[in-house]
Amino acid sequence: MFDQFDTNVILENLHFLIEGMQLTLLLTIAAICGGLVLGTLLALARLSGFWILSLVSSTYVNFFRSMPLILVIFWFYFLVPLILGQPVGGYYSVLIAFVLFEAAYYCEIIRAGIQSVSKGQVYAGQAVGLNYFQNMCYIVLPQAFRNMIPVLLTQAIILFQDTSLVYVVGVKDFLVSADLVANRENRIFEMFTTVACVYLIICLSGSLLIRKLQMRYAL
Amino acid sequence: MIELRNVSKWYGDFQVLNDCSTMVSKGEVVVVCGPSGSGKSTLIKCVNGLEEFQKGEIQFDGISVGDKKTDLPKLRSKIGMVFQNFELYPHLSVVKNIKLAQLKVLKRSVEEADQKTIQLLERVGLADQALKFPAQLSGGQQQRVAIARALAMDPIAMLFDEPTSALDPEMINEVLDVMVELAKDGMTMIVVTHEMVLLVELLTGLSSWMRGGSKKTVLLTIFSIANVGSELRLSSQKYFIINLLIILFKISKLNVIF
Numbered sequence: 001m002f003d004q005f006d007t008n009v010i011l012e013n014l015h016f017l018i019e020g021m022q023l024t025l026l027l028t029i030a031a032i033c034g035g036l037v038l039g040t041l042l043a044l045a046r047l048s049g050f051w052i053l054s055l056v057s058s059t060y061v062n063f064f065r066s067m068p069l070i071l072v073i074f075w076f077y078f079l080v081p082l083i084l085g086q087p088v089g090g091y092y093s094v095l096i097a098f099v100l101f102e103a104a105y106y107c108e109i110i111r112a113g114i115q116s117v118s119k120g121q122v123y124a125g126q127a128v129g130l131n132y133f134q135n136m137c138y139i140v141l142p143q144a145f146r147n148m149i150p151v152l153l154t155q156a157i158i159l160f161q162d163t164s165l166v167y168v169v170g171v172k173d174f175l176v177s178a179d180l181v182a183n184r185e186n187r188i189f190e191m192f193t194t195v196a197c198v199y200l201i202i203c204l205s206g207s208l209l210i211r212k213l214q215m216r217y218a219l
Numbered sequence: 220m221i222e223l224r225n226v227s228k229w230y231g232d233f234q235v236l237n238d239c240s241t242m243v244s245k246g247e248v249v250v251v252c253g254p255s256g257s258g259k260s261t262l263i264k265c266v267n268g269l270e271e272f273q274k275g276e277i278q279f280d281g282i283s284v285g286d287k288k289t290d291l292p293k294l295r296s297k298i299g300m301v302f303q304n305f306e307l308y309p310h311l312s313v314v315k316n317i318k319l320a321q322l323k324v325l326k327r328s329v330e331e332a333d334q335k336t337i338q339l340l341e342r343v344g345l346a347d348q349a350l351k352f353p354a355q356l357s358g359g360q361q362q363r364v365a366i367a368r369a370l371a372m373d374p375i376a377m378l379f380d381e382p383t384s385a386l387d388p389e390m391i392n393e394v395l396d397v398m399v400e401l402a403k404d405g406m407t408m409i410v411v412t413h414e415m416v417l418l419v420e421l422l423t424g425l426s427s428w429m430r431g432g433s434k435k436t437v438l439l440t441i442f443s444i445a446n447v448g449s450e451l452r453l454s455s456q457k458y459f460i461i462n463l464l465i466i467l468f469k470i471s472k473l474n475v476i477f
Binding site: 129134 | 309
């Protein structure tokens with residue numbers, strides 16, 4: 001089987017695959033950044049002690065964690081143009097879906113991270129006169145994020161793999177691009193093997209990075 | 220300067236503080252003693268509003284701590300606090316630990332904050348450790364940095380919450396020396412401790428200097444247990460008071476209000 005393995009088809013369509021990978025990475029990074037920001041706000045709301053804020057936040061988190069991602073993607077694909085009254089394109093609708101979905105998971109990770117910072121540290125920040133937001137920015141969150149790095153990266157790897165679900169709404173990410181090439185050139189075996197290898201290499205190096213960081217920040 | 224009137228605090232049904240009242244004047248050193256679990260740390264945390272209390276009033280420099288309208292961060296910036304477990308910020312170097320609140324709370328310029336930081340590190344004898352991280356320092360050194368961090372805000376009073384309890388015996392003195400010097404400089408201090416050693420050393424550290432005609436008074440408050448329900452607690456309190464009386468007897472030349 002391997003003597004028929006045609007590497008030319010990969011090289012010829014390389015630019016096409018790279019474009020797909022660019023979209024996959026862009027989507028992953030944008031979803032991580034957006035999810036982190038929104039997740040942090042949700043976590044702060046959930047821990048705020050104001051019952052309305054924490055109720056809103058926990059409802060949000062529980063709702064999105066009970067939904068299959070693929071449903072959320074579908075849903076936003078049809079819902080966002082309806083709300084905005086104009087088509088936004090597949091990319092933006094999946095981006096919004098990913099940010100909102102990931103925020104629910106990041107919220108829980110960040111909440112655990114904030115709670116991992118000892119009460120004494122919170123007191124120490126307050127005692128020198130820092131207000132709530134200064135204390136969060138300079139004392140609590142830096143320590144929380146340091147404790148969370150391995151879990152956040154694990155979540156990022158899961159997200160990177162999950163982005164392939166955008167094929168359901170026809171956004172041309174890495175997997176969809178490879179699929180198109182495979183069907184056009186009738187080289188299914190070559191293309192999907194390449195895709196698998198690329199995913200394997202990226203996710204494996206991510207995992208190695210996590211392990212290194214874990215050893216470095218081991219408490 | 221610090222006045223507590225009938226302060227009571229409950230954790231649910233459990234009463235931690237029961238009608239605590241005291242007055243601390245400017246320049247006084249108050250040592251609050253009592254066995255573990257008697258609520259000393261809780262009381263000292265009430266003074267700068269880190270813990271809430273349900274009844275009574277605490278006035279600091281004329282400002283009511285319990286009042287909802289009080290700007291607590293501003294009030295806290297005037298009260299230095301030193302913790303049992305040092306609580307230096309582990310992700311910041313020694314210099315940044317001391318500089319942070321100067322820049323963010325007092326809005327000092329970087330040069331001003333640098334100057335103050337160096338001056339304070341020299342005062343606590345750690346000028347050569349400035350760029351290290353807290354984890355690279357010994358317990359005694361960390362606690363001295365914590366004192367410098369509190370002093371950087373130019374506080375008008377200092378609260379010490381079990382400042383030597385987490386230290387190895389050989390490191391207690393380096394922290395104690397800094398505290399004695401502070402008291403001699405006229406700093407108003409509340410020191411919470413369950414350790415006889417610290418109490419004796421603090422008092423003896425100040426005694427020779429006080430015998431020389433200083434008007435400084437050391438106020439000693441023995442803390443009663445809020446909840447006297449259990450026999451064990453009662454007996455540990457009695458044991459504690461007996462111990463204390465022996466020590467007071469030993470240093471009877473001291474000007475102690477009991």
